[in-house]
Amino acid sequence: MAQALRPLLRKLNAIAAVPAEVEAALLALNPTVKNFAPEEPIVREGDRPTHIAVVISGFVYRYKIVDPDKRQIMAFHVAGDMPDLQGLHLDVMDHGVAPSVETRIALIPHKTVFDLTDRYPSLAHILWREALIDGAIFREWVVNVGRRDGVNRVAHLFCELLTKSRAVGLTDSLECPLPLSQTQIADATGLSAVHANRMLQALRKQGLIRLERKRLTVLDWEGLKEAADFDPAYLHFKPEVFGGIEHDDATDARVARH
Amino acid sequence: MAQALRPLLRKLNAIAAVPAEVEAALLALNPTVKNFAPEEPIVREGDRPTHIAVVISGFVYRYKIVDPDKRQIMAFHVAGDMPDLQGLHLDVMDHGVAPSVETRIALIPHKTVFDLTDRYPSLAHILWREALIDGAIFREWVVNVGRRDGVNRVAHLFCELLTKSRAVGLTDSLECPLPLSQTQIADATGLSAVHANRMLQALRKQGLIRLERKRLTVLDWEGLKEAADFDPAYLHFKPEVFGGIEHDDATDARVARH
């Protein structure tokens, strides 16, 4: 398990410069690693977490139940992400965390994290920054769900997921895992499952995406960005990572100028 | 100006225990204070802020422009709040900040804040916690806009504003300032202005609220909470502050059991 936290380092390096000694200290940790089956709760609303979860592989979402037959998904997380970083300073969970597929999670006691941030103030700043980026993404989701129509919302979600996947090295093409049911896509975009289905069909018909075997392929990145009104600034990646996807990509992306 | 940051202390004390020496250090600051006219930008999307803004009095909102004839408001802030705390670790603003009424803002250089957090690690933890609460509120807004219908959304917004106002001592009754146009309420709830107007009428007709001269009066707190599906847990106030509003309040709140 010595390398279990490798994805975390890739993630942290995408958002900040991580000093070598901090990298070493993190790699030296020997965290508990636990497998979670699809939909098996990782943390529940109301819990008082004592550990930080780091996604090693798989796909995780955060959600709240409303009504209680409605659900809203507020975030997706891939390898390297810490879906309950907030537990460090907020005692009780105001939402749940669950995986959508078989997922490996490293568990690090809060105390261990605080020891590290005491020893390495720069790590504290990086984690604080990560928490702020988490917040920035929620803001964009408020915009997405509040002011964009169905097609836009789904397109935007896909742009975000592909960009994040590329930033942490999960893929270097225009294709990435998307282990979600249409119901989950609907719950993330504030749509009904039926409507989400139709929005997906619209995106396919427009030749923007392909969706098969739980993988997303973007056929026309510029077109999808346009349809989504997507600007990655809110993800706050380091400048090098920022743009992420170029026009002259080695794929079949059509050039769609606006 | 020696007492300019008094509201900030009330706010911080509502979310955490603030050591006396930290209180003293904050009060000893002599921040620049600036007045902003309604709608006069405090920070713009794309800016690289060098200072933290603290609301001393007034009412501030954070927003993004989409399309560009649509606007989404993502947060409201009252006295004591720091609407761009995130600027401490995120270089460029991904959204704008503006007041809805004449507002007094204290400006504290980032450097000053970092000096203080270096000197008082407990302050760093409090500010980090505040940033996480900021994020928790965005999550609830995603839920609000994504999974609640018109009336619910507006009711929820009002519950949040009243609860926050009480927590920082802006009011101790069921009445608080609400210096917003219906267009702004619409932009915060993801509705059209016309529809927001109708939802307000519905809340009035149900005898839940009164709205006049830019003040909100809650006539039936339990009823409004019920209509809003409101649970203040996501605001993460200290336990003492938590409940905030009791059934047997010294006001004319009707008892609405569910």
Place this chain on the structure above:
DNA sequence: CGCCCATTTGAAAAATTTCAAACGTAGTGG
């Protein structure tokens, strides 16, 4: 094969937006 579950389709119902106009109030300038 048969079952379970996710996806897809169609059609009606409901929520929400858009458009257009009326109304009210406050402020400005004559």
Place this chain on the structure above:
DNA sequence: CCACTACGTTTGAAATTTTTCAAATGGGCG
């Protein structure tokens, strides 16, 4: 003091988006 303007609120009605309901289709798996 009145006319005029600007802006926010209110109203009505049609257009549109989205949801709901119900059923059909399709794939994976024991």
